[in-house]
Amino acid sequence: MDRRVESEIQMYYEFGVFSTIYGGEEMPYWITDRSNGSSIAFTVPSSPKNLTGLNFCSVRTSQSLNVVLHKLPVIIICNITKNLTWIYHHYSDNIYKGCLTFLSHWMFGMNEMECGDQVTITTREFPYDIYGAVTKECGVSFVYNDGDTDEEEDALGYYKSWNQIIGGDLAAFQSTTGEYILSKQRILFSSLDIDELYYDCFCGDGARFKDELKFRAFSRRTSCILEDGP
Numbered sequence: 001m002d003r004r005v006e007s008e009i010q011m012y013y014e015f016g017v018f019s020t021i022y023g024g025e026e027m028p029y030w031i032t033d034r035s036n037g038s039s040i041a042f043t044v045p046s047s048p049k050n051l052t053g054l055n056f057c058s059v060r061t062s063q064s065l066n067v068v069l070h071k072l073p074v075i076i077i078c079n080i081t082k083n084l085t086w087i088y089h090h091y092s093d094n095i096y097k098g099c100l101t102f103l104s105h106w107m108f109g110m111n112e113m114e115c116g117d118q119v120t121i122t123t124r125e126f127p128y129d130i131y132g133a134v135t136k137e138c139g140v141s142f143v144y145n146d147g148d149t150d151e152e153e154d155a156l157g158y159y160k161s162w163n164q165i166i167g168g169d170l171a172a173f174q175s176t177t178g179e180y181i182l183s184k185q186r187i188l189f190s191s192l193d194i195d196e197l198y199y200d201c202f203c204g205d206g207a208r209f210k211d212e213l214k215f216r217a218f219s220r221r222t223s224c225i226l227e228d229g230p
Helices: 151-160
Strands: 009-014 017-023 033-036 039-043 050-062 069-071 074-079 084-088 094-096 099-107 118-124 133-145 180-182
Touching (some): 033 039, 039 133, 050 074, 099 151, 118 133
Parallel strands (some): 084 180
Antiparallel strands (some): 009 017, 039 118, 050 133, 069 094, 074 118
């Protein structure tokens, strides 16, 4: 499906990731760690507060003045220390803007991210991307809860109640080589083949989905999962 969007600001949520897309070529001032190019590597800093997530920002620009269409790249977050990898394909594919800033908030817990972990974040283009846009800068900042209040839990409680999010039940999105492929396209394909979704180039050799998809829709953690009929 071709989802082309022309808008000043676009926001959406999926898989425990809040995304904001808008025209511009400057990161917010509060993005603390920055790197030129399409990737950034860092060590999660120590803090007396509880780490609850991170913010990732990337700035994209077209290499041609005649091209203002961006096919959003895949974001790959790899926690090297914990041997965890999330490959995120945005809900929106194509955005019409000369320069584009993409900001995302990722909800993580202690089981996925903690101080001292070595982490890399990379944006990678799809092999069939013909539009020539590139990521010129990316950066991260960290989100903490001081533990003295439940205000953040209350604000995000609804979003954390769903199954198919980071820290929830992502078994149907995991490949045999360990990566989690966070993509709504997975909902449309219940088979084990990754190459038909064009994600095999981001995974280990011979990767397939570990399990067939057994539900038709996203569900609350307290809800029953709908299984495919005969």
